[in-house]
Amino acid sequence: MIKQWHGLGHKKQNQVLIIFCMFMVLGYGFWYMGLKKDLTEADQRLNRRIDRIEKRSRAPVAALGNVTVMERSLVKLTKQVENAQKQNKQLVKRFVPHNDFSLKQQLKREIAAQAESLGMRVKRFEDSSRVNEDNLTSNEEMYQQEVSNAFGRPLILFETKTSFHSLLLFLDSLNRLSYHVSPVKILNLEVWIPEDQGANEAMQKVQVIEVGLLLAL
Amino acid sequence: MSAFKISLEQSIALLRGVTQQSKLVFIFNGFYWSAAVVATQSKEVKIEASASSNLADNRAAISDLIKQLSNKVKRLPKQAVLFTSGVVTGLLDLPVDAKKPRPPAQMQELIRWELENFVADYNELWSLGALLTGRGYISSEQRHEIAVELEIRRSASENRGLTRYGEIAIELGLADREQVDECLLLQEKTISHDESLICGWQLQPVVDSDGNESHAWLCCAISEQKRQQWLTLFQKEAIQLQWIHPLSLVSLPIITALPEPINETLVLEQHPEQLIAYRLVNGRVANLQVEKNDKGDVCVDRCCALLSELLRPEISTLYLHVYSTDNSVLQAQLASRLGRDVLLVKGNLKLTSSLSQYQASSLEGAAYTLLAGKSSEPALRIRSQAPPPPLYKNINFWRYALPVLLILAIISTETYGRWKLAHDRAELKVINKKYSESQKLNSQLSSMNSDFSSAQKKLDEQRLLLADLNNESALLADVLLARTQFVPQLLRVVAQSIDDEVTIDQLYEPQRSTIPGIRVLGWAASNISASAFVVRLNKNLAQLQFQVSGVEIRAGAGRYQEMQGYALDFWLVPLAIDELDGDFFDEDKGSKAKSKRRAR
Numbered sequence: 001m002i003k004q005w006h007g008l009g010h011k012k013q014n015q016v017l018i019i020f021c022m023f024m025v026l027g028y029g030f031w032y033m034g035l036k037k038d039l040t041e042a043d044q045r046l047n048r049r050i051d052r053i054e055k056r057s058r059a060p061v062a063a064l065g066n067v068t069v070m071e072r073s074l075v076k077l078t079k080q081v082e083n084a085q086k087q088n089k090q091l092v093k094r095f096v097p098h099n100d101f102s103l104k105q106q107l108k109r110e111i112a113a114q115a116e117s118l119g120m121r122v123k124r125f126e127d128s129s130r131v132n133e134d135n136l137t138s139n140e141e142m143y144q145q146e147v148s149n150a151f152g153r154p155l156i157l158f159e160t161k162t163s164f165h166s167l168l169l170f171l172d173s174l175n176r177l178s179y180h181v182s183p184v185k186i187l188n189l190e191v192w193i194p195e196d197q198g199a200n201e202a203m204q205k206v207q208v209i210e211v212g213l214l215l216a217l
Numbered sequence: 218m219s220a221f222k223i224s225l226e227q228s229i230a231l232l233r234g235v236t237q238q239s240k241l242v243f244i245f246n247g248f249y250w251s252a253a254v255v256a257t258q259s260k261e262v263k264i265e266a267s268a269s270s271n272l273a274d275n276r277a278a279i280s281d282l283i284k285q286l287s288n289k290v291k292r293l294p295k296q297a298v299l300f301t302s303g304v305v306t307g308l309l310d311l312p313v314d315a316k317k318p319r320p321p322a323q324m325q326e327l328i329r330w331e332l333e334n335f336v337a338d339y340n341e342l343w344s345l346g347a348l349l350t351g352r353g354y355i356s357s358e359q360r361h362e363i364a365v366e367l368e369i370r371r372s373a374s375e376n377r378g379l380t381r382y383g384e385i386a387i388e389l390g391l392a393d394r395e396q397v398d399e400c401l402l403l404q405e406k407t408i409s410h411d412e413s414l415i416c417g418w419q420l421q422p423v424v425d426s427d428g429n430e431s432h433a434w435l436c437c438a439i440s441e442q443k444r445q446q447w448l449t450l451f452q453k454e455a456i457q458l459q460w461i462h463p464l465s466l467v468s469l470p471i472i473t474a475l476p477e478p479i480n481e482t483l484v485l486e487q488h489p490e491q492l493i494a495y496r497l498v499n500g501r502v503a504n505l506q507v508e509k510n511d512k513g514d515v516c517v518d519r520c521c522a523l524l525s526e527l528l529r530p531e532i533s534t535l536y537l538h539v540y541s542t543d544n545s546v547l548q549a550q551l552a553s554r555l556g557r558d559v560l561l562v563k564g565n566l567k568l569t570s571s572l573s574q575y576q577a578s579s580l581e582g583a584a585y586t587l588l589a590g591k592s593s594e595p596a597l598r599i600r601s602q603a604p605p606p607p608l609y610k611n612i613n614f615w616r617y618a619l620p621v622l623l624i625l626a627i628i629s630t631e632t633y634g635r636w637k638l639a640h641d642r643a644e645l646k647v648i649n650k651k652y653s654e655s656q657k658l659n660s661q662l663s664s665m666n667s668d669f670s671s672a673q674k675k676l677d678e679q680r681l682l683l684a685d686l687n688n689e690s691a692l693l694a695d696v697l698l699a700r701t702q703f704v705p706q707l708l709r710v711v712a713q714s715i716d717d718e719v720t721i722d723q724l725y726e727p728q729r730s731t732i733p734g735i736r737v738l739g740w741a742a743s744n745i746s747a748s749a750f751v752v753r754l755n756k757n758l759a760q761l762q763f764q765v766s767g768v769e770i771r772a773g774a775g776r777y778q779e780m781q782g783y784a785l786d787f788w789l790v791p792l793a794i795d796e797l798d799g800d801f802f803d804e805d806k807g808s809k810a811k812s813k814r815r816a817r
Contacts (some may be wrong), residue, residue: 014616021620028627035634042641049648053655067665070672077679084686091693152692164712171705182697183704186735189724191776198777212725216697 096179096217098154099143103179107217108156110177118169120162128155128214151184153216160211161192167211179217187212239265241297241456242583243282244576245275246464246540247343247407247489248351251576252282254290255584262588264566266290267580273352273399275406279454297456299447300583302488303407304439304463304599305335308421308495308505315420315432328416332438335507336414342490342509343407345382348400349392351489359391411442417599423503435502437463437597448601458601462586465493465507468538468562468578470585470596473500481531483524484562485551487539492519496527517550524555538562538582540575706761707789711737714754718746719785722776734766739785740775747783758789766790 005013096107108125115122129146146154162170167189174181192208239256253267266289272278287293309331313319319327346360355363363386370380383397415438422432439461451458468486472479479497486493490511496504504527508519524535535557537548544561552559561574564581572580586596608614708724715721721739741747747770755765766788773784 017616017620021623024620024623024627028631032630032634035631035638038638039634039641042638042645046641046645046648049645049652053648053652067668067672070669070676074672074676074679077676077683081679081683081686084683084690088686088690088693091690091698094698095693151697152689153697164708168705168708171701171708175701180698180701182700184697184700185728186704186724186726187728189708191720191722193776198779216700 094180095153098147098217099140101139104154104217107177107179107181111156111158111174111181111215114173114177115158115160115162115170118162118166118173120160120166120170122158122160123210124157124159124212126157128157151182151216153182155184156215156217157187158211158213158215159187160213161208162211163206164209167209174215182216183213184216185214187214239294240459240587241283241286241294242300242580242587243279243297244300244464244467244579244583245278245302246579247302248348249576250275250278250282251572251580252279252286253580253584254286254294255587257584257588260588262566262584264580264584267572267577269572269576273403276450276453279450279456283454283456295455295457297451297458298460298462298583298587298598299451299458299601300462300464300467300579300586301439301447302464302491303339303409303443304437304461304465305332305339306435306437306463306465306493306505306507306597307332307335308502309434309436311434313434315422318420324418325416328418328434328436328438329414332414332416332436333412336409336438336440338507338509340408340410342511343404344511345386345397345400345404347490347511348403348407349386349396352396352400352403354392354396354400355386359386363389363391406446409440409443411440413441414438415441415444415599417597419594419597421501421503423498423501425498425503433502435466435505435597437599439599444599444601451601460598461601462583462596462598464488464579465491466495466502466505466597467582467586468536469495469497469502469582470589471562471564471578471582472497472536474564474585474588479534481529482534482536483527483532483557484536484538485520485524487537487541489540492523494520494523494527496529496532517547517554520547520551521554524551528555528557532557534558534560536560536562538575538578544574703761707735707758707763710757710761711754711789714750714757716746716750716753718742718782719750720776734788734790736788737785740773740782741770741785742780742782744770744783747785750785751787754789759792762792763789764792 008016096103098104112122112125115125127146129149149155160167171183174183188210189212190210192210197205238258239254242253242255244251249269249271251267251269254265256263256265266286268282268285268289270278270281270285272281283293309328311324311327311331313324313327318324346355346364349355350357350360363382366385366389367380367382370385374380383392383401386392387394387397416436417438418434418436420432421435422430424430444461447461448458465486465488468484472482472484478500481496481498481503483494483496486495487510490509492508492510494504494506494508495502506523506527508523510516510519535551535555537544537551537559538561539547541547548559548561551557562578562582563574564578564585566581566584586598589596605611711721711724719739719741721737723738724735726733726735739750741750751765751768751770758764767790768785768787770783770785773782774780775782
């Protein structure tokens with residue numbers, strides 16, 4: 001074969017070599033197209049995946065705490081709430097149910113009766129909150145409006161003219177009613193002086209005081 | 218750079234010396250051939266086989282020698298060196314600094330210029346008579362006889378130019394036509410009229426006994442045409458001729474390789490038609506004389522004359538390397554006439570075939586020359602062909618290199634492509650795995666976060682609820698229930714603190730005050746009683762965790778405007794509250810005064 005090759009001469013050898021090179025280039029060119037396609041596909045798939053990972057795989061921020069510890073705290077807190085509820089219930093029991101109109105009325109009657117029994121001249125005895133009943137659709141709403149104040153209880157404006165002694169007795173008696181009544185505010189406590197009364201006259205009479213109290217039922 | 222080059226060459230030479238190399242050595246003295254297979258290793262040289270041939274045709278002679286040698290060795294080397302008398306030699310004094318030789322092209326030109334005459338002289342050596350004598354067809358006397366006859370006929374004849382030496386030899390019956398034709402052919406092959414010479418050179422630095430340093434250039438040359446002929450001849454026999462050496466000075470390596478070093482000596486070499494004498498100082502050629510020897514045998518007188526010119530008192534031994542057979546007579550006569558020891562040049566190598574002393578010594582010398590060629594300082598020689606051009610300039614190289622490069626490129630591209638594909642797929646697999654793990658982890662984290670948020674929400678709700686409950690309880694217990702007790706107690710304490718000189722006019726809790734306090738307005742008959750009242754009241758209030766604050770006492774009328782005294786204005790505030798700001802009381806007083814006026 002080598003002898004045959006040498007026998008070809010330079011020109012034919014060059015021609016053979018050129019044809020061989022062209023054949024190789026073309027042949028491999030066709031072959032490489034398939035490989036190139038695979039390479040491009042693989043590369044694109046890889047890039048897509050990397051892109052997806054970059055865009056979608058952002059790890060969520062881990063919670064800064066331990067759920068177990070938190071659950072333990074929750075159990076503890078629930079117990080505290082239950083205790084507080086019990087305690088609160090006990091306290092609430094001492095006050096008239098704010099949504100029970102009849103009991104409230106009964107309590108008011110007791111207050112009025114007590115004042116009367118002590119000879120107090122009641123000038124004003126009314127609910128402190130001015131409830132606009134036209135706008136209310138239910139009793140519950142009315143009750144809620146009644147207790148929507150700083151003390152969370154229905155409030156009664158109580159004004160009277162009485163002696164200091166009667167006032168003290170009245171205040172003492174508030175503790176003994178069917179439900180607890182609390183004088184949450186002394187709106188006014190003032191010595192009442194008639195215009196025509198002088199000092200000497202005043203000395204001879206029982207001193208009258210004007211009292212304004214805010215009572216929480 | 219040059220030092221590096223030298224050390225590199227030395228290293229290569231050393232490396233070469235380690236491995237055994239065999240080469241073919243051919244010697245051609247103009248008439249006869251001899252050859253040997255020479256193996257060199259490190260500093261040892263060995264003649265593995267030798268042969269000789271007296272065929273007139275050079276190609277036939279070479280072929281014959283190769284055949285003979287092939288029979289004696291297992292594997293015949295393909296590389297050869299040739300020692301031929303066709304390479305002329307001369308010791309030249311060139312205008313070249315020994316330490317800075319000129320570039321090869323310049324050296325070549327300088328030497329060529331000097332050796333042109335040597336080549337002309339050499340051509341004259343190969344007369345038909347010399348060749349007929351050398352080939353052994355006529356004797357020296359017959360050669361002389363023919364020459365005399367030729368001279369007579371030329372002088373007698375009118376057209377003297379037509380008389381030829383060969384014709385006279387045939388006419389006289391000393392040689393036949395065939396022999397003359399053979400020698401004419403040989404003459405044609407031996408003589409060259411090509412002016413283009415290829416030269417070789419070797420520096421010969423000489424330090425004489427007085428310590429004087431000098432240098433000369435030992436040079437040789439062969440015509441380009443002859444060189445090409447030798448190369449082609451060997452190529453035809455599938456032998457690669459590497460170097461061409463001069464046959465003269467072939468004895469030099471034997472003498473320098475002698476076990477006992479010789480400082481200074483004289484050597485006489487006789488080659489066909491040539492007498493060469495050279496003086497050797499410390500292995501370097503200090504003088505060289507070349508003379509024509511057309512007598513055939515060695516003439517003692519001529520040798521003595523030649524040697525006497527070069528002889529120095531320090532020289533005690535002379536060496537002979539002669540072509541003629543009666544060298545023992547010459548040896549004895551020279552010794553007696555020059556008064557020195559005369560030895561024959563002879564190495565200690567063993568030869569496998571029976572050769573003449575001259576041939577054996579020549580082969581030995583050639584073998585030692587090969588050994589010297591392995592050292593960093595090669596022997597005097599000429600490259601058998603011009604060095605090949607650089608590979609990148611060789612078109613034949615590119616003819617084959619390009620397809621090979623193309624195939625390599627295809628292989629590399631394919632390999633890289635396959636590797637990249639496999640790599641990408643593997644990477645994708647890994648990334649997919651990581652992605653799914655990451656997703657799983659994210660899902661777990663999200664679930665945990667959700668649980669945590671839910672628990673947190675519940676906890677917050679419970680906390681809020683507890684706070685509400687506590688607030689409500691606090692309101693019920695600490696405010697509503699406590700106020701029922703507190704209000705009457707407070708009024709009693711105030712009442713108990715009043716004496717005859719003090720009256721309380723008004724007591725109230727401001728509805729919009731941010732301070733839980735009770736304002737008290739009163740009157741005292743005197744400042745002292747007012748102060749005493751305040752102190753007393755403050756003391757009594759302590760049991761209720763209250764205190765008097767913001768006290769203001771000023772002169773004023775009583776409630777009936779009949780008695781002058783002191784108006785009292787102060788606050789009852791919880792102990793937890795420090796002394797109140799005066800402005801606060803002022804503001805509240807102002808509002809109260811207004812309300813009082815409105816009431817009246």
